[in-house]
Amino acid sequence: VLILGGSLSGYAGINPIWVIAGAFTGTFSASLLLYQAGLRMERRLLQSRRFSALLDTRTFLKLEKVLNRYGFLIILFSRFIPVVRSGIILAAGIVNLDPKKTLISLAASILASTLMFTLGGRFLGKKLEANLAFWYSCLGAILIGLAVTWVVYFVVINIVRYFQSKKK
Secondary structure (H helix, E strand, C coil): CHHHHHHHHHHHCCCCHHHHHHHHHHHHHHHHHHHHHHHHHCCHHHHCCCCCCCCCHHHHHHHHHHHHHHHHHHHHHHCCCCCCHHHHHHHHHHCCCCHHHHHHHHHHHHHHHHHHHHHHHHHHHHCHHHHHHHHHHHHHHHHHHHHHHHHHHHHHHHHHHHHHHHHC
C-alpha cells in the first residue's frame, strides 16, 4: 500500500509527506495497541486455550531471552519482515520491554520503512509511463516464457508419473 501510495503521489505530483504522515500515524497507533495488549495479557496468553497452540511455553521462554537481549534491534529490523512485525511488538509487550526504548525503536523502524517504501513508490510513480512502456514491450516475451515453462512442467510431471507407474 505504501508503494502504491507513493507511486500515485509521484504520478499526480502530490507531496509525499501526507502519505508518509498518514501511514506513520496509522502504523504507530496499531503497533502501540499491540504493545499495550501484550502488556495487559502478560503470560496469561500461554495458559489460554485459544492462543496457547500458537506459542508454547518453551518457545516463549527462548523468545523472551532473545527479546531481553536484542529486543530493540529486533524491533528495528522486524518492520521489514511482513509476517513477523506484529508478533514482535505483541511479544515485546508480553515480556514487558522498557516502554520508552521500545516505542522509540518502534517509531524509528516505522519511519524508516514508511520513508523507504513511499519514496521508492514515488520514484516509480514519476517514471510510471516509462516503466509501463518497458513492461508492455516485454509482456509478450514474459507470457511466452510462462507458457513454455508450464508446458515443460506438465510434460516432466507426466513423464515422472509414467515411469513411477511402470515401476509399480
